[in-house]
Amino acid sequence: MGIVERKEKQKTEIRKMILDASMKLFVEEGYDHVTIRKIADLIEYSPTTVYLYFKDKDEIFFHLHEMGFARFMELNQNLVGITNPLMRLYKMGENYLYFGFNHPEFYDVMFIQRAPMQALACMEDGHWSLGDNALGLLQEVLQDCMDKGLIKKAPVEVVAVSIWGMVHGLVSLAIRDRLTKLVPKDDIQKVMQQSLNWLLNSIDKNG
Amino acid sequence: MGIVERKEKQKTEIRKMILDASMKLFVEEGYDHVTIRKIADLIEYSPTTVYLYFKDKDEIFFHLHEMGFARFMELNQNLVGITNPLMRLYKMGENYLYFGFNHPEFYDVMFIQRAPMQALACMEDGHWSLGDNALGLLQEVLQDCMDKGLIKKAPVEVVAVSIWGMVHGLVSLAIRDRLTKLVPKDDIQKVMQQSLNWLLNSIDKNG
DNA sequence: TTTGGTTACTTAACACTGTTAAGTATATTT
DNA sequence: AAATATACTTAACAGTGTTAAGTAACCAAA
Numbered sequence: 001m002g003i004v005e006r007k008e009k010q011k012t013e014i015r016k017m018i019l020d021a022s023m024k025l026f027v028e029e030g031y032d033h034v035t036i037r038k039i040a041d042l043i044e045y046s047p048t049t050v051y052l053y054f055k056d057k058d059e060i061f062f063h064l065h066e067m068g069f070a071r072f073m074e075l076n077q078n079l080v081g082i083t084n085p086l087m088r089l090y091k092m093g094e095n096y097l098y099f100g101f102n103h104p105e106f107y108d109v110m111f112i113q114r115a116p117m118q119a120l121a122c123m124e125d126g127h128w129s130l131g132d133n134a135l136g137l138l139q140e141v142l143q144d145c146m147d148k149g150l151i152k153k154a155p156v157e158v159v160a161v162s163i164w165g166m167v168h169g170l171v172s173l174a175i176r177d178r179l180t181k182l183v184p185k186d187d188i189q190k191v192m193q194q195s196l197n198w199l200l201n202s203i204d205k206n207g
Numbered sequence: 208m209g210i211v212e213r214k215e216k217q218k219t220e221i222r223k224m225i226l227d228a229s230m231k232l233f234v235e236e237g238y239d240h241v242t243i244r245k246i247a248d249l250i251e252y253s254p255t256t257v258y259l260y261f262k263d264k265d266e267i268f269f270h271l272h273e274m275g276f277a278r279f280m281e282l283n284q285n286l287v288g289i290t291n292p293l294m295r296l297y298k299m300g301e302n303y304l305y306f307g308f309n310h311p312e313f314y315d316v317m318f319i320q321r322a323p324m325q326a327l328a329c330m331e332d333g334h335w336s337l338g339d340n341a342l343g344l345l346q347e348v349l350q351d352c353m354d355k356g357l358i359k360k361a362p363v364e365v366v367a368v369s370i371w372g373m374v375h376g377l378v379s380l381a382i383r384d385r386l387t388k389l390v391p392k393d394d395i396q397k398v399m400q401q402s403l404n405w406l407l408n409s410i411d412k413n414g
Numbered sequence: 415t416t417t418g419g420t421t422a423c424t425t426a427a428c429a430c431t432g433t434t435a436a437g438t439a440t441a442t443t444t
Numbered sequence: 445a446a447a448t449a450t451a452c453t454t455a456a457c458a459g460t461g462t463t464a465a466g467t468a469a470c471c472a473a474a
Contacts, residue, residue: 036431036432037430037432045452045453046452046453046454047432047433047453048433048452048454049451049452049453051432051433051434052451052452056432056433111385112379114383114384117385127388128385128388128389131385131388132389135389152409154405155401157398158398158401158402158405161377161402162373162402162405162406164376164380165372165374165380166369166372166373166376167376168376168379168380169371169372169373169374169375169376170368170372170376172375172376172379173318173371173372176318176319176320176321176324177324178318178324178338181327181333181334181338182335182339182342183368191365191368194365195365195368195369198365198366202359202409202410203409242459243461244459244460244461252423253423253424253425254461255424255425255462255463256422256423256424258461263462264461
Protein backbone atom coordinates (compact mmCIF):
# COMPACT_ATOMS: atom_id res chain seq x y z
CA MET A 1 0.00 0.00 0.00
CA GLY A 2 2.78 2.42 -0.94
CA ILE A 3 0.41 4.74 -2.75
CA VAL A 4 -1.97 5.04 0.17
CA GLU A 5 0.94 5.75 2.48
CA ARG A 6 2.29 8.45 0.19
CA LYS A 7 -1.14 10.04 0.04
CA GLU A 8 -1.48 9.95 3.81
CA LYS A 9 1.92 11.58 4.06
CA GLN A 10 0.86 14.32 1.65
CA LYS A 11 -2.28 14.90 3.64
CA THR A 12 -0.39 15.39 6.89
CA GLU A 13 2.06 17.59 5.03
CA ILE A 14 -0.66 19.99 3.97
CA ARG A 15 -2.09 19.89 7.46
CA LYS A 16 1.30 20.94 8.70
CA MET A 17 1.49 23.71 6.10
CA ILE A 18 -1.84 25.08 7.30
CA LEU A 19 -0.77 25.02 10.93
CA ASP A 20 2.60 26.59 10.11
CA ALA A 21 0.87 29.36 8.18
CA SER A 22 -1.60 29.91 11.03
CA MET A 23 1.27 30.08 13.48
CA LYS A 24 3.17 32.55 11.33
CA LEU A 25 0.15 34.83 11.07
CA PHE A 26 -0.57 34.39 14.76
CA VAL A 27 2.87 35.39 16.04
CA GLU A 28 3.48 38.08 13.44
CA GLU A 29 0.08 39.72 13.26
CA GLY A 30 -1.89 38.44 16.24
CA TYR A 31 -5.05 36.49 16.93
CA ASP A 32 -7.45 38.70 15.00
CA HIS A 33 -5.36 38.54 11.84
CA VAL A 34 -5.47 34.77 11.55
CA THR A 35 -8.09 34.39 8.82
CA ILE A 36 -8.86 31.46 6.59
CA ARG A 37 -8.18 33.51 3.48
CA LYS A 38 -4.77 34.66 4.69
CA ILE A 39 -3.83 31.11 5.61
CA ALA A 40 -4.94 30.00 2.15
CA ASP A 41 -2.88 32.75 0.54
CA LEU A 42 0.24 31.71 2.43
CA ILE A 43 -0.01 28.05 1.47
CA GLU A 44 -1.15 28.99 -2.04
CA TYR A 45 -4.39 27.06 -1.98
CA SER A 46 -7.96 28.25 -2.11
CA PRO A 47 -9.72 29.08 1.18
CA THR A 48 -12.04 26.12 0.87
CA THR A 49 -9.13 23.70 0.87
CA VAL A 50 -8.48 24.58 4.50
CA TYR A 51 -11.85 23.05 5.32
CA LEU A 52 -10.74 19.73 3.84
CA TYR A 53 -8.13 19.49 6.59
CA PHE A 54 -9.83 21.21 9.51
CA LYS A 55 -13.44 21.26 10.59
CA ASP A 56 -13.47 24.99 11.24
CA LYS A 57 -11.42 27.92 12.46
CA ASP A 58 -11.82 26.94 16.11
CA GLU A 59 -10.02 23.68 15.42
CA ILE A 60 -7.05 25.61 14.08
CA PHE A 61 -7.03 27.75 17.19
CA PHE A 62 -7.12 24.61 19.27
CA HIS A 63 -3.83 23.60 17.68
CA LEU A 64 -2.33 27.04 18.25
CA HIS A 65 -3.40 26.64 21.86
CA GLU A 66 -1.57 23.31 21.98
CA MET A 67 1.55 24.84 20.49
CA GLY A 68 1.38 27.50 23.18
CA PHE A 69 1.41 24.82 25.86
CA ALA A 70 4.40 23.20 24.16
CA ARG A 71 6.29 26.49 24.36
CA PHE A 72 5.35 26.87 27.99
CA MET A 73 6.65 23.37 28.70
CA GLU A 74 9.93 24.29 27.03
CA LEU A 75 10.29 27.28 29.30
CA ASN A 76 9.67 25.05 32.30
CA GLN A 77 12.80 23.06 31.49
CA ASN A 78 14.57 25.41 33.86
CA LEU A 79 12.77 23.62 36.71
CA VAL A 80 14.90 20.50 36.43
CA GLY A 81 17.35 20.34 39.27
CA ILE A 82 15.28 22.42 41.64
CA THR A 83 14.49 19.83 44.26
CA ASN A 84 13.35 22.07 47.09
CA PRO A 85 9.58 22.13 46.50
CA LEU A 86 9.14 25.66 47.80
CA MET A 87 11.87 26.94 45.49
CA ARG A 88 10.26 24.93 42.73
CA LEU A 89 6.85 26.42 43.48
CA TYR A 90 8.33 29.88 43.35
CA LYS A 91 10.08 29.25 40.04
CA MET A 92 6.88 27.81 38.60
CA GLY A 93 5.01 30.97 39.48
CA GLU A 94 7.81 33.10 38.08
CA ASN A 95 7.77 31.11 34.83
CA TYR A 96 4.01 31.47 34.54
CA LEU A 97 4.13 35.24 34.99
CA TYR A 98 7.08 35.52 32.64
CA PHE A 99 5.43 33.46 29.94
CA GLY A 100 2.11 35.27 30.14
CA PHE A 101 3.63 38.72 30.11
CA ASN A 102 6.14 38.04 27.35
CA HIS A 103 3.96 35.90 25.10
CA PRO A 104 0.57 37.58 25.51
CA GLU A 105 -0.81 36.19 22.25
CA PHE A 106 -0.05 32.62 23.23
CA TYR A 107 -1.36 33.20 26.72
CA ASP A 108 -4.54 34.57 25.21
CA VAL A 109 -5.28 31.52 23.13
CA MET A 110 -4.27 29.17 25.94
CA PHE A 111 -6.29 30.65 28.79
CA ILE A 112 -8.60 33.42 27.63
CA GLN A 113 -10.06 32.85 24.17
CA ARG A 114 -13.15 30.68 23.94
CA ALA A 115 -12.35 29.24 20.49
CA PRO A 116 -9.97 26.42 21.53
CA MET A 117 -12.35 25.24 24.23
CA GLN A 118 -15.23 25.20 21.81
CA ALA A 119 -13.19 23.01 19.48
CA LEU A 120 -12.34 20.78 22.41
CA ALA A 121 -16.00 20.41 23.29
CA CYS A 122 -16.65 19.09 19.76
CA MET A 123 -14.04 16.37 20.09
CA GLU A 124 -14.53 12.71 20.99
CA ASP A 125 -12.38 12.85 24.14
CA GLY A 126 -13.28 16.33 25.28
CA HIS A 127 -10.70 16.36 28.02
CA TRP A 128 -8.48 19.39 28.56
CA SER A 129 -5.36 17.32 29.17
CA LEU A 130 -2.94 20.20 28.74
CA GLY A 131 -4.47 22.44 31.37
CA ASP A 132 -5.15 19.42 33.50
CA ASN A 133 -1.52 18.30 33.44
CA ALA A 134 -0.26 21.78 34.21
CA LEU A 135 -2.52 22.01 37.24
CA GLY A 136 -1.43 18.49 38.21
CA LEU A 137 2.19 19.63 38.36
CA LEU A 138 1.20 22.47 40.65
CA GLN A 139 -0.72 20.12 42.91
CA GLU A 140 2.25 17.74 43.12
CA VAL A 141 4.64 20.43 44.20
CA LEU A 142 2.14 21.77 46.72
CA GLN A 143 1.61 18.31 48.18
CA ASP A 144 5.37 17.98 48.43
CA CYS A 145 5.58 21.32 50.26
CA MET A 146 2.91 20.24 52.73
CA ASP A 147 4.45 16.83 53.30
CA LYS A 148 7.75 18.46 54.16
CA GLY A 149 6.06 20.96 56.43
CA LEU A 150 7.10 23.99 54.35
CA ILE A 151 3.63 25.45 53.97
CA LYS A 152 0.49 25.27 56.04
CA LYS A 153 -1.68 22.24 55.37
CA ALA A 154 -4.87 22.76 53.38
CA PRO A 155 -6.75 20.88 50.65
CA VAL A 156 -4.31 20.84 47.72
CA GLU A 157 -7.04 21.30 45.08
CA VAL A 158 -8.15 24.48 46.79
CA VAL A 159 -4.65 25.88 47.19
CA ALA A 160 -3.73 24.93 43.63
CA VAL A 161 -6.75 26.65 42.14
CA SER A 162 -6.14 29.69 44.33
CA ILE A 163 -2.53 30.12 43.28
CA TRP A 164 -3.30 29.45 39.65
CA GLY A 165 -6.18 31.90 39.96
CA MET A 166 -3.88 34.60 41.24
CA VAL A 167 -1.14 34.30 38.66
CA HIS A 168 -3.71 33.94 35.90
CA GLY A 169 -5.56 36.95 37.24
CA LEU A 170 -2.45 39.08 37.27
CA VAL A 171 -1.41 38.09 33.76
CA SER A 172 -4.84 38.46 32.25
CA LEU A 173 -5.49 41.82 33.90
CA ALA A 174 -2.13 42.95 32.57
CA ILE A 175 -2.49 41.77 29.00
CA ARG A 176 -6.06 43.01 28.72
CA ASP A 177 -4.97 46.49 29.79
CA ARG A 178 -6.65 46.65 33.20
CA LEU A 179 -3.43 47.46 35.01
CA THR A 180 -1.77 49.86 32.61
CA LYS A 181 -3.74 52.80 33.95
CA LEU A 182 -2.92 51.97 37.56
CA VAL A 183 0.66 50.78 37.20
CA PRO A 184 3.25 52.22 34.79
CA LYS A 185 3.84 49.67 32.09
CA ASP A 186 7.49 49.11 32.97
CA ASP A 187 6.54 48.35 36.58
CA ILE A 188 3.86 45.74 35.88
CA GLN A 189 6.21 42.79 35.79
CA LYS A 190 7.76 43.95 39.07
CA VAL A 191 4.35 44.31 40.71
CA MET A 192 3.31 40.82 39.57
CA GLN A 193 6.53 39.47 41.01
CA GLN A 194 5.82 41.23 44.32
CA SER A 195 2.34 39.74 44.39
CA LEU A 196 3.74 36.28 43.93
CA ASN A 197 6.29 36.94 46.68
CA TRP A 198 3.58 38.18 49.01
CA LEU A 199 1.37 35.16 48.43
CA LEU A 200 4.11 32.58 48.86
CA ASN A 201 5.36 34.43 51.92
CA SER A 202 1.86 34.36 53.39
CA ILE A 203 1.67 30.59 53.16
CA ASP A 204 5.30 29.92 54.09
CA LYS A 205 5.52 28.34 57.54
CA ASN A 206 8.98 29.79 58.05
CA GLY A 207 8.03 33.15 56.53
CA MET B 208 -32.40 79.39 22.72
CA GLY B 209 -35.32 77.03 23.20
CA ILE B 210 -34.79 75.41 19.84
CA VAL B 211 -31.17 74.59 20.48
CA GLU B 212 -32.10 73.11 23.84
CA ARG B 213 -34.81 70.93 22.31
CA LYS B 214 -32.36 69.69 19.70
CA GLU B 215 -29.80 68.87 22.35
CA LYS B 216 -32.45 66.98 24.23
CA GLN B 217 -33.39 65.02 21.12
CA LYS B 218 -29.76 64.20 20.52
CA THR B 219 -29.28 62.76 24.00
CA GLU B 220 -32.57 60.91 23.61
CA ILE B 221 -31.36 59.07 20.53
CA ARG B 222 -28.05 58.40 22.24
CA LYS B 223 -30.03 56.81 25.03
CA MET B 224 -32.08 54.78 22.55
CA ILE B 225 -28.87 53.43 21.03
CA LEU B 226 -27.44 52.49 24.41
CA ASP B 227 -30.73 50.91 25.51
CA ALA B 228 -30.86 48.85 22.34
CA SER B 229 -27.22 47.80 22.77
CA MET B 230 -27.95 46.80 26.34
CA LYS B 231 -30.99 44.80 25.33
CA LEU B 232 -29.03 42.90 22.69
CA PHE B 233 -26.13 42.46 25.08
CA VAL B 234 -28.11 40.90 27.93
CA GLU B 235 -30.46 38.91 25.74
CA GLU B 236 -28.08 37.65 23.07
CA GLY B 237 -24.57 38.28 24.35
CA TYR B 238 -21.50 40.25 23.36
CA ASP B 239 -21.06 38.82 19.88
CA HIS B 240 -24.61 39.58 18.90
CA VAL B 241 -24.37 43.29 19.53
CA THR B 242 -24.00 44.55 15.97
CA ILE B 243 -24.49 48.01 14.54
CA ARG B 244 -27.16 46.75 12.17
CA LYS B 245 -29.16 45.06 14.93
CA ILE B 246 -28.96 48.18 17.06
CA ALA B 247 -30.15 50.22 14.08
CA ASP B 248 -33.04 47.80 13.49
CA LEU B 249 -34.17 48.10 17.11
CA ILE B 250 -34.22 51.88 17.13
CA GLU B 251 -35.60 51.95 13.59
CA TYR B 252 -32.86 54.06 12.08
CA SER B 253 -30.28 53.24 9.45
CA PRO B 254 -26.96 51.75 10.59
CA THR B 255 -25.05 54.86 9.63
CA THR B 256 -27.08 56.96 12.04
CA VAL B 257 -25.41 55.14 14.92
CA TYR B 258 -22.13 56.68 13.79
CA LEU B 259 -23.57 60.16 14.19
CA TYR B 260 -23.87 59.50 17.92
CA PHE B 261 -20.91 57.22 18.62
CA LYS B 262 -17.45 57.21 17.13
CA ASP B 263 -17.39 53.45 16.70
CA LYS B 264 -18.51 50.15 18.17
CA ASP B 265 -15.84 50.21 20.85
CA GLU B 266 -17.34 53.40 22.24
CA ILE B 267 -20.67 51.62 22.65
CA PHE B 268 -18.96 48.78 24.46
CA PHE B 269 -17.29 51.31 26.70
CA HIS B 270 -20.74 52.41 27.82
CA LEU B 271 -21.87 48.81 28.34
CA HIS B 272 -18.75 48.40 30.44
CA GLU B 273 -19.78 51.44 32.49
CA MET B 274 -23.29 50.06 32.98
CA GLY B 275 -21.72 46.86 34.22
CA PHE B 276 -19.83 48.78 36.87
CA ALA B 277 -23.05 50.50 37.88
CA ARG B 278 -24.70 47.11 38.41
CA PHE B 279 -21.74 45.93 40.42
CA MET B 280 -21.98 49.01 42.61
CA GLU B 281 -25.65 48.26 43.21
CA LEU B 282 -24.78 44.77 44.38
CA ASN B 283 -22.23 46.26 46.76
CA GLN B 284 -24.98 48.10 48.61
CA ASN B 285 -25.06 45.09 50.90
CA LEU B 286 -21.73 46.28 52.33
CA VAL B 287 -23.27 49.19 54.21
CA GLY B 288 -23.39 48.43 57.88
CA ILE B 289 -20.48 46.01 57.82
CA THR B 290 -18.00 47.93 59.92
CA ASN B 291 -15.56 45.17 60.76
CA PRO B 292 -12.99 45.60 57.96
CA LEU B 293 -12.16 41.91 57.75
CA MET B 294 -15.84 40.99 57.45
CA ARG B 295 -16.13 43.76 54.89
CA LEU B 296 -13.17 42.43 52.94
CA TYR B 297 -14.70 38.99 52.94
CA LYS B 298 -18.05 40.26 51.73
CA MET B 299 -16.36 42.29 49.00
CA GLY B 300 -14.65 39.18 47.72
CA GLU B 301 -17.87 37.23 47.91
CA ASN B 302 -19.69 39.94 45.97
CA TYR B 303 -17.00 39.99 43.31
CA LEU B 304 -17.14 36.25 42.79
CA TYR B 305 -20.93 36.28 42.83
CA PHE B 306 -21.17 39.08 40.30
CA GLY B 307 -18.63 37.56 37.95
CA PHE B 308 -20.12 34.12 38.02
CA ASN B 309 -23.74 35.22 37.72
CA HIS B 310 -23.27 38.03 35.21
CA PRO B 311 -20.55 36.61 32.99
CA GLU B 312 -21.41 38.86 30.04
CA PHE B 313 -21.04 42.01 32.11
CA TYR B 314 -17.90 40.70 33.72
CA ASP B 315 -16.51 40.03 30.28
CA VAL B 316 -16.95 43.54 29.02
CA MET B 317 -15.77 45.04 32.31
CA PHE B 318 -12.57 43.09 32.80
CA ILE B 319 -11.74 40.89 29.82
CA GLN B 320 -12.72 42.41 26.48
CA ARG B 321 -10.28 44.82 24.90
CA ALA B 322 -12.91 46.99 23.21
CA PRO B 323 -13.85 49.25 26.14
CA MET B 324 -10.22 49.93 26.96
CA GLN B 325 -9.47 50.79 23.35
CA ALA B 326 -12.30 53.31 23.44
CA LEU B 327 -10.94 54.68 26.70
CA ALA B 328 -7.51 55.12 25.14
CA CYS B 329 -9.08 57.32 22.45
CA MET B 330 -10.68 59.65 24.96
CA GLU B 331 -9.40 62.99 26.22
CA ASP B 332 -9.11 61.89 29.86
CA GLY B 333 -7.99 58.34 29.31
CA HIS B 334 -8.29 57.44 32.94
CA TRP B 335 -9.98 54.19 34.00
CA SER B 336 -11.82 55.78 36.91
CA LEU B 337 -14.23 52.89 37.40
CA GLY B 338 -11.63 50.22 37.85
CA ASP B 339 -9.49 52.67 39.74
CA ASN B 340 -12.23 53.47 42.25
CA ALA B 341 -13.04 49.81 42.75
CA LEU B 342 -9.41 49.04 43.53
CA GLY B 343 -9.35 52.10 45.77
CA LEU B 344 -12.17 50.66 47.90
CA LEU B 345 -10.22 47.43 48.26
CA GLN B 346 -7.10 49.33 49.33
CA GLU B 347 -9.06 51.30 51.91
CA VAL B 348 -10.48 48.23 53.56
CA LEU B 349 -7.08 46.54 53.52
CA GLN B 350 -5.46 49.57 55.13
CA ASP B 351 -8.18 49.49 57.75
CA CYS B 352 -7.47 45.80 58.41
CA MET B 353 -3.78 46.46 58.81
CA ASP B 354 -4.30 49.48 61.06
CA LYS B 355 -6.48 47.39 63.36
CA GLY B 356 -3.96 44.55 63.38
CA LEU B 357 -6.34 42.08 61.74
CA ILE B 358 -4.00 41.06 58.91
CA LYS B 359 -0.27 41.01 58.51
CA LYS B 360 1.25 44.30 57.41
CA ALA B 361 2.44 44.57 53.82
CA PRO B 362 2.35 47.21 51.08
CA VAL B 363 -1.37 47.76 50.45
CA GLU B 364 -0.94 48.20 46.68
CA VAL B 365 0.69 44.81 46.47
CA VAL B 366 -1.90 43.06 48.63
CA ALA B 367 -4.75 44.77 46.79
CA VAL B 368 -3.50 43.75 43.36
CA SER B 369 -2.87 40.22 44.63
CA ILE B 370 -6.36 39.74 46.01
CA TRP B 371 -7.98 41.34 42.99
CA GLY B 372 -5.78 39.15 40.83
CA MET B 373 -6.97 36.03 42.55
CA VAL B 374 -10.69 36.70 42.43
CA HIS B 375 -10.40 37.95 38.87
CA GLY B 376 -8.39 34.90 37.97
CA LEU B 377 -10.97 32.54 39.41
CA VAL B 378 -13.89 34.26 37.72
CA SER B 379 -12.21 34.57 34.34
CA LEU B 380 -10.97 30.99 34.35
CA ALA B 381 -14.50 29.92 35.20
CA ILE B 382 -16.36 31.97 32.62
CA ARG B 383 -13.87 31.15 29.86
CA ASP B 384 -14.35 27.42 30.50
CA ARG B 385 -10.93 26.59 31.92
CA LEU B 386 -12.36 25.09 35.09
CA THR B 387 -15.37 23.20 33.76
CA LYS B 388 -13.23 20.21 32.80
CA LEU B 389 -11.55 20.06 36.21
CA VAL B 390 -14.44 20.99 38.46
CA PRO B 391 -18.08 19.95 37.97
CA LYS B 392 -20.00 23.02 36.94
CA ASP B 393 -22.21 23.04 40.00
CA ASP B 394 -19.18 22.99 42.27
CA ILE B 395 -17.31 25.90 40.71
CA GLN B 396 -18.92 28.56 42.84
CA LYS B 397 -18.18 26.51 45.95
CA VAL B 398 -14.55 26.07 44.95
CA MET B 399 -14.16 29.79 44.31
CA GLN B 400 -15.63 30.47 47.74
CA GLN B 401 -13.17 28.02 49.30
CA SER B 402 -10.28 29.74 47.54
CA LEU B 403 -11.36 33.07 48.93
CA ASN B 404 -11.67 31.54 52.39
CA TRP B 405 -8.24 30.00 52.09
CA LEU B 406 -6.60 33.26 51.03
CA LEU B 407 -8.23 35.40 53.70
CA ASN B 408 -7.45 32.77 56.30
CA SER B 409 -3.82 32.78 55.22
CA ILE B 410 -3.45 36.48 55.85
CA ASP B 411 -5.64 36.58 58.96
CA LYS B 412 -3.50 37.24 62.04
CA ASN B 413 -5.98 35.41 64.24
CA GLY B 414 -6.51 32.62 61.68
C1' DT C 415 -41.18 85.18 0.79
C1' DT C 416 -37.51 83.36 -1.38
C1' DT C 417 -32.75 82.04 -1.20
C1' DG C 418 -28.84 79.80 0.94
C1' DG C 419 -26.89 76.98 4.25
C1' DT C 420 -26.92 73.89 8.04
C1' DT C 421 -28.56 69.60 10.20
C1' DA C 422 -30.22 64.90 10.30
C1' DC C 423 -30.55 61.10 8.10
C1' DT C 424 -30.25 57.40 4.25
C1' DT C 425 -28.54 54.76 0.22
C1' DA C 426 -25.03 52.35 -1.63
C1' DA C 427 -20.88 50.73 -1.43
C1' DC C 428 -16.09 48.96 0.22
C1' DA C 429 -13.46 45.57 2.07
C1' DC C 430 -13.62 42.27 4.89
C1' DT C 431 -15.21 37.70 7.67
C1' DG C 432 -16.43 32.22 8.15
C1' DT C 433 -18.51 28.82 5.63
C1' DT C 434 -20.78 25.79 2.02
C1' DA C 435 -22.92 23.98 -2.44
C1' DA C 436 -21.73 22.86 -6.73
C1' DG C 437 -18.51 22.19 -10.34
C1' DT C 438 -13.98 20.54 -12.46
C1' DA C 439 -10.07 18.38 -13.46
C1' DT C 440 -6.88 14.61 -12.19
C1' DA C 441 -5.84 10.08 -10.80
C1' DT C 442 -7.16 5.46 -9.69
C1' DT C 443 -9.79 1.39 -10.22
C1' DT C 444 -12.71 -1.74 -12.73
C1' DA D 445 -11.77 2.61 -22.28
C1' DA D 446 -15.36 3.70 -18.90
C1' DA D 447 -16.64 4.50 -14.20
C1' DT D 448 -15.47 6.11 -9.90
C1' DA D 449 -13.09 8.33 -6.29
C1' DT D 450 -9.91 12.14 -4.83
C1' DA D 451 -8.34 16.80 -4.48
C1' DC D 452 -9.14 21.07 -5.33
C1' DT D 453 -11.54 25.55 -7.02
C1' DT D 454 -15.19 28.88 -8.26
C1' DA D 455 -18.89 31.31 -6.83
C1' DA D 456 -21.83 32.40 -3.68
C1' DC D 457 -24.38 33.24 0.98
C1' DA D 458 -24.99 35.86 4.82
C1' DG D 459 -23.05 38.39 7.64
C1' DT D 460 -19.48 42.23 9.80
C1' DG D 461 -17.66 47.46 10.75
C1' DT D 462 -17.31 51.58 8.43
C1' DT D 463 -17.50 55.59 5.06
C1' DA D 464 -18.43 58.61 0.86
C1' DA D 465 -21.93 60.69 -1.30
C1' DG D 466 -26.58 62.04 -1.76
C1' DT D 467 -31.21 63.79 -0.04
C1' DA D 468 -34.70 65.79 2.32
C1' DA D 469 -36.11 68.94 6.04
C1' DC D 470 -35.51 72.84 8.73
C1' DC D 471 -33.70 77.60 9.96
C1' DA D 472 -31.81 82.16 9.23
C1' DA D 473 -30.79 86.04 6.51
C1' DA D 474 -31.92 88.95 2.14
